[in-house]
Amino acid sequence: MPRIGVFVCQCGNNISSTVDTAKVAEEMSKLPGVVLTEDYKFMCSSPGQDMLKETVAKNKLDGIVVAACSPHMHEKTFRKAVEKAGLNPYKCEIANIREQCSWVHHDTTKKIGTAKSIDLTRMVLERLKRNKNLTKISIPVNKRALVIGGGIAGIQAAIDIADGGRDVILVEKEPSIGGNMAKLSETFPTMDCSQCIMTPKMVEAELHDRIQLYTYSEVEKLDGYIGNFSVTIRKKARFVNEDLCTGCGDCWNKCPFKADSEFEHGLTKRKLIYTPFPQSVPNIPVIDKERCPKILKDKCGLCEKVCQPEAIDYTQEDEIVVEEVGAIVVATGYNLMDEARFAPYGYGKLKDVINGLQFERLASSSGPTGGEIQRPSDGKVPESIVFIQCVGSRDESKGVSYCSKICCMYTAKHTMLYKHKVHDGQAYVFYMDIRSGGKRYEEFTRRAIEQEGAMYLRGRVSRVYEKNGKLMVQGADTLSGSQVVIEADMVVLATALVSRQGADSLAQKLGIGYDKHKFYSEYHPKLKPVETITGGIFLAGSCVGPMDIPESVSMGSAAASKVQALFSADMLDREPITSKVREETCNACWDCVTACPYVAISKKEIKNRKGEVIRMVANVNDGLCTGCGTCIAACRSKTIDLAGYTDEQVYAALNAF
Amino acid sequence: MEDQLREKAKELLEGGEIKVVIGYGWNNRKTRITPVxxxxxxxxxxxxxxALCVNNLSIYLTRKYKDIQAMGKPAIVAKGCDIKNIVVCISEGQVERDNVHIIGMTCSGVVYKQELWQGELKDNIMPSKCHNCDVRNPHITDSVIGDPVxxxxxEEPAGMLFDKIREFDSKPASDxxxxxxxxxxxxxKCYACRQVCTLCYCERCITDKNQPQWIETSAHPRGNMAWNLIRAQHLAGRCTQCGECERACPVNIPLNMVNSKLALTVKESFGYRAGYDTEEHPPMIVYKPEDEEDFIR
Incomplete structure (x- = not known):
């Protein structure tokens, strides 16, 4: 006969206001196998836990049910407590009579709540009677990390992990690390030069003994599990030997062909052998294989002729590298929304309508104009600029429902940069609301409006059109209640931040979740903001949602600290809630193999004494299995069981209802 | 055609690799066709x-017949429809493709039940699988016997069965x-449907599991419903509608109707038909990161 104790928690009046906990305890005491019940005010309090421990030890209990809040809250607490009392932690089960009972029933006569609590607790009790002792699964940890994305968040995470004495692999899709931050001119609210604070970080990452850079590379595939990932990386062909190249620039100076520069967002041209920008890390060019005539039709070859170290190699092919790591930080950043969706604003059609990142390049001293604000069509210094906020943001019909968060701030910054460079220029800003929450942010926008003369108009722009060489911006000024048409030389759109193109396919490769906007999902938005549902994979920066630089940096460091914590032990404990195959009845139909989202099930040979294979059965890798239960649903012969949630246990619980 | 078949069987058996030819033959009194x-x-x-060779012999390739498996590599006389079952068995690891010689028979249709035979094959004695057959020239074979048909x-599945399904679909759920x-x-609960089914090859059927016992084993309406529905679900996306279960049922439950309806649903929802690809598992049971349905991501 089992010796089970049932502990009913009142949770102050959270539970007791709609559940008669004493009655629940009394009913439970009548059931076979229950030797003791307790009705207690706060089971999770220290005295509550001590009482639990003492009672378990004194009465030699072999199992306990705590009828309390959701197992998400205190299952760990109580399991730890019974473990200290000498019981297997998996002999402690939680009956959720708070979230699933007292909180959803408002009957103060306590009739419904009590009856339901009795049912819930009895079901868990019957399940518990069939619980087996389980032992945590121990797996080794490979103490190397992978960081995907070499923007500020990724660089920060990589440096922090490396500084903690662990090897880091930093993978960047573009030819240089730096990301979007490397494109910015000044940064709000301190107005320090972005490149001046960014490039030292880039160089630090490049020169760090423990960081290995893979630029112009992409993650192709991920196998394995927390502590033991195996990453397949595609190093795209640069057509330049990285070991020989000195970055002298002879090749790109001589290259006779040009294409639109991605880094400059099409404001200027780059050569077909190029580095994205002068401070690129590494300072090794790539050849644009989509356009280079030498690669397309074997004509030209000038760069090879001028390259003294003979680093040019037109025959180079993509290289596949496999790296073993124990943890991953995903920091893939954002894209700007495709402005083509906003035809009335003339982006793409009217040359002097540009987006925020293009304005950053115009204002940047390393940009195409050397920091002078010139309009793209004719190079004229604009006498007036209209900034339009919320282009695509907070616009469910044409754009996205969310606020892109940083546009209010960078638009204010843009008006100031413009004012500082063109003293008699006039900036106009069309806005919906000014959102400037953050340290010194509100003061910053006030300064733009009150001291730097930007004219803020509350309202939306309906269209932008050309008239007599000027851009006419027609919109509403809702504060004065009038329609306005403003004559401008240039229009800057604060376009919405959206998830990085291809974010969804990367998430599928990594097995992490994402929302409807394809931003990656945190494990818990408040309490586990850098974790993902997949153990060992962490998030940083604006791949999670629009984020400014300080937030991205803190998140990079936060993810790094999570990685450090993971790497602090040699072995890692995992919950033993995994699938178990009963080999005798396995049909070897492999439905479980095809159904498993985690590639945790493989085919195992059963051999006789002579070593001959007599049959095949399914085999679950405990390290990979997450206990999701998909294979159990797929198995027709009911050969697979989930430890802790076996068929027998579930059936007993259902039967107890 | 029969001469050709016998010639082939002889050649295979004399070749030594094939140990047994599973095919059709007359019973002793020459009144019925029976497996030989x-x-x-x-x-x-x-x-x-x-045309009397309606039985689906592919069942003899499965682990249900360990004595036949023990004989060595078999050759099997199979119509296109029977081959579909062999294909599912191959994809589910029950039969190794290299370990069976498929003698594909071109076919102009068979009778639904041998008792119906009156010397001539007419439309009304053929099962609906014959009316809608796209494998009269067998699709996956090692050798083919007979002239092309x-x-x-x-285009739309025709015949009494499908008319009945369409009519049935329009009725309210209560009906x-x-x-x-x-x-x-x-x-x-005689389990003839299970015993005759090629794809019910489980080492231990769920209905035989008694720890815990999900399906009541007595012939009680509740257990009956559970058994029949679970069997139908276990065949969804796998059943080739050979109709053997329905032919075997002693109380004439229209089992092929529920199986065919499920097959139509799977085809409609996933564009998948069982029995055409030796590599594929039914789409409901395959996890693919690029799946269109995003509920699992």
Missing amino acids: FITKAEDVDKLVFN DFTPP RWEFWNEHFTRCV
Whole structure:
């Protein structure tokens, strides 16, 4: 006969206001196998836990049910407590009579709540009677990390992990690390030069003994599990030997062909052998294989002729590298929304309508104009600029429902940069609301409006059109209640931040979740903001949602600290809630193999004494299995069981209802 | 055609690699067609093939018949429809493709039940699988016997069975429930449907599992419903509608109707038909990161 104790928690009046906990305890005491019940005010309090421990030890209990809040809250607490009392932690089960009972029933006569609590607790009790002792699964940890994305968040995470004495692999899709931050001119609210604070970080990452850079590379595939990932990386062909190249620039100076520069967002041209920008890390060019005539039709070859170290190699092919790591930080950043969706604003059609990142390049001293604000069509210094906020943001019909968060701030910054460079220029800003929450942010926008003369108009722009060489911006000024048409030389759109193109396919490769906007999902938005549902994979920066630089940096460091914590032990404990195959009845139909989202099930040979294979059965890798239960649903012969949630246990619980 | 078949069987058995030819033959009184297992070249004359050869012999390849498996590599006489079952068995690891010689028979249709035979194959005695058959020239074979058959199946599945399904679909749920309740109540739990099914090859059937016992084993309406519905679900996306379960049922439950309906649903929802690809598992049971449905990501 089992010796089970049932502990009913009142949770102050959270539970007791709609559940008669004493009655629940009394009913439970009548059931076979229950030797003791307790009705207690706060089971999770220290005295509550001590009482639990003492009672378990004194009465030699072999199992306990705590009828309390959701197992998400205190299952760990109580399991730890019974473990200290000498019981297997998996002999402690939680009956959720708070979230699933007292909180959803408002009957103060306590009739419904009590009856339901009795049912819930009895079901868990019957399940518990069939619980087996389980032992945590121990797996080794490979103490190397992978960081995907070499923007500020990724660089920060990589440096922090490396500084903690662990090897880091930093993978960047573009030819240089730096990301979007490397494109910015000044940064709000301190107005320090972005490149001046960014490039030292880039160089630090490049020169760090423990960081290995893979630029112009992409993650192709991920196998394995927390502590033991195996990453397949595609190093795209640069057509330049990285070991020989000195970055002298002879090749790109001589290259006779040009294409639109991605880094400059099409404001200027780059050569077909190029580095994205002068401070690129590494300072090794790539050849644009989509356009280079030498690669397309074997004509030209000038760069090879001028390259003294003979680093040019037109025959180079993509290289596949496999790296073993124990943890991953995903920091893939954002894209700007495709402005083509906003035809009335003339982006793409009217040359002097540009987006925020293009304005950053115009204002940047390393940009195409050397920091002078010139309009793209004719190079004229604009006498007036209209900034339009919320282009695509907070616009469910044409754009996205969310606020892109940083546009209010960078638009204010843009008006100031413009004012500082063109003293008699006039900036106009069309806005919906000014959102400037953050340290010194509100003061910053006030300064733009009150001291730097930007004219803020509350309202939306309906269209932008050309008239007599000027851009006419027609919109509403809702504060004065009038329609306005403003004559401008240039229009800057604060376009919405959206998830990085291809974010969804990367998430599928990594097995992490994402929302409807394809931003990656945190494990818990408040309490586990850098974790993902997949153990060992962490998030940083604006791949999670629009984020400014300080937030991205803190998140990079936060993810790094999570990685450090993971790497602090040699072995890692995992919950033993995994699938178990009963080999005798396995049909070897492999439905479980095809159904498993985690590639945790493989085919195992059963051999006789002579070593001959007599049959095949399914085999679950405990390290990979997450206990999701998909294979159990797929198995027709009911050969697979989930430890802790076996068929027998579930059936007993259902039967107890 | 039969001469050709016997010739092939003889050649295979004499070749030594094939140990048994699973085919059709007459019973002793020459009144019914019955399965025959030819192990000696001199016995090949027992093999026949005609419109009475409705049985799906592929079941003899499965682990249910360990004695036959023990004989060595088999050759099997199979119509296109039977080959579909072999294909599912291959994709589910039950039969190794290299470990079976498929003698594909071109076919102009068979009778639904041998008792219906009156010397001529008419449309009204053929099962609906024959009316809609796209494998009269067998699709996956090691050798083919017979002349090519010229037949194009209708675009929409035709025949009595499908008319019945379409009519049935238009009825309210309560009527449909009533219909199946009535039929399943009559089930005597003899498990003939399971025993005759190639794809019910489980080492231990779920109905035989008693720790815990999900399905009541007595012939009680509740257990009957559970058994029949679970069996149908276990066949969804796998069943090739060979109709053997329905033919075997002693109380005439229209089992092929529920199986065919499920097959239509799977085809509609996922564009998948069982029995055409030796590599594929049914789409409901395959995790692919690029799946269109995003509920699992």
